[in-house]
Amino acid sequence: MAYSAKIGPSILSSDLSQLGRECERMMECGADYLHLDVMDGHFVPNITFGHPMVECLRHSIGPDPFFDMHMMVSRPEQWVKPMAAAGASQYTFHLEATTNPGNLIKEIRESGMKVGLAIKPGTTVEGLAPWAGQIDMALVMTVEPGFGGQKFMEDMMPKVSWLRSQFPSLDIEVDGGVGPDSIHRCAEAGANMIVSGSAVVSSDDPRSVIALLKNVVIEAIQKRSLDR
Ligand SMILES: O=C(CO)[C@@H](O)[C@H](O)COP(=O)(O)O
Ligand SMILES: [Fe+2]
Known part of the structure; x- marks a missing residue:
């Protein structure tokens, strides 16, 4: 079992005018990584930021x-090299x-980045399966991508x-509506990389929320x- 529990706050719901400070705050509060949501206004009906912001x-x-870049964009091939740089x-x-x-996975690797592959709620997991042996992480969306603060889709x-x-050793990430109320379902199902936006960022005590989410996944x- 090669995977471990990791919590990655999504900074989508933070004060975007203070993005650098917000990212630092999340890391200081125990985040294992940062989940950065890139939206192009075409693949999803919302716009966030691109590679110039990531560079800053x-x-x-x-x-x-x-930096786990969640690329909600229509032409992901276009941004591989700029994001790596x-x-x-x-x-x-x-x-x-x-x-x-297959080609995109190869390009991402050649650019020196790890590879994540995401599916929207309407996409079957069988569609992802042929690529699972070639990727570092599978992302199962638990809301329709586009906005933070939506309701977790238990189904x-x-x-x-x-x-x-x-795929017993694959990193599996969940993203959308994940917080203290839904983490048990995610952890029991087998997710080990947990994206949490509003539940962490809007909390008065993000450190405690991150610790709670992580402990549930570790358990x-x-x-x-033990069951194996
Ligand atoms: O990719 C997305 C939304 O499209 C997510 O990363 C959300 O931004 C997570 O925020 P919460 O649902 O946890 O508030
Ligand atoms: Fe995301």
Whole structure:
């Protein structure tokens, strides 16, 4: 069992005028990585930021924090090299956005980044399965991508359970509506990389929320290893 519990706050719901400071605050509060949501206004009906912002963030926060780029864009091929140059650590693209996932995976690796592959709620997990052996992380969306603060879709959990049963050492991430109320379902299903936006960022005590989420996932991983 090679995977471990990791919590990655999504800074989408933070004060974007203070993005650098907000990222630092999340790392100081115990975040394992930062989940950065890139939206192009085409793949999803919202716009956030692109590689120039990532470059500034990398300069201000230093080389260590892991940047998981959640690329909600229609042409993910276009941004691989700019994101790598800007200091992205992992490039998570949507299966629905490309006709050639194999080639994109290769390009991301050649650019020096880790590879994440995301599926929207309407996409079956069987569509992702052929690529699972070539990626570092599978992202199962638990809301329709586009906005923070939406309701967690519990009916996505069978996808996570199936992936965990088929790919026991794969990093599996959940994203959307995840917080103290939904973390148990995610952890039991087998997710180990947890994106949490509003539940962490808007909390009065983000450190406690991050610690709670992480402990639930650690316990589920320990239980799974005892059950094997
Ligand atoms: O990718 C997305 C939304 O499209 C997410 O990363 C959200 O931004 C997470 O925020 P919460 O749902 O946890 O508030
Ligand atoms: Fe995201």
